[in-house]
Amino acid sequence: MLAWEPPNRIVLAWRIRADWQYDPSLLTEVEVKFSEAGENATRVELEHRQLENMGAAGEAVREIFESDRGWCGIHPAKLCPVDREAVGCQPIGQLTYPLST
Known part of the structure; x- marks a missing residue:
């Protein structure tokens, strides 16, 4: 764990x-942020960054993480992707989801 700021965020070493x-010599980071998204709703933002530390494989890994086999598919019953441009996310490297209630 690289950062722990309950109840707002956690950053993990990947x-x-x-x-x-x-690979103990590799470091990429997974940051998960939590924020209020209305009554009985929590916005969950997940960013997996520093994939360039994987060298030539970094772009292929990014594509996997952004596919249904990656972060987008971690819990499809509870998470649904939102329009990245609408929420101001980078098109590559950050995935943002609202938590369904």
């Missing part, structure tokens, strides 16, 4: 290579 093996 040390998994493109071949899904642990």
Whole structure:
């Protein structure tokens, strides 16, 4: 864990290579932010960054993470993607979801 700021955010070290093996010398970060999104709703923003630290495999990993096999598919019953441009997200490297209630 790189940062822990309850109830607003957590930042985790992700040390998994493109071949899904642990590598203690690799560092990418996964940040999850939580914010109020109305009555009985929480906005969850997930950003997986520093994928360039994976070298040539970084872009392929980014494509996987942004697909239904990646972060977009972690909990489809509760998370639904929103229009990235509408929420001001970068088109690559950040995924933002509202939490369904």
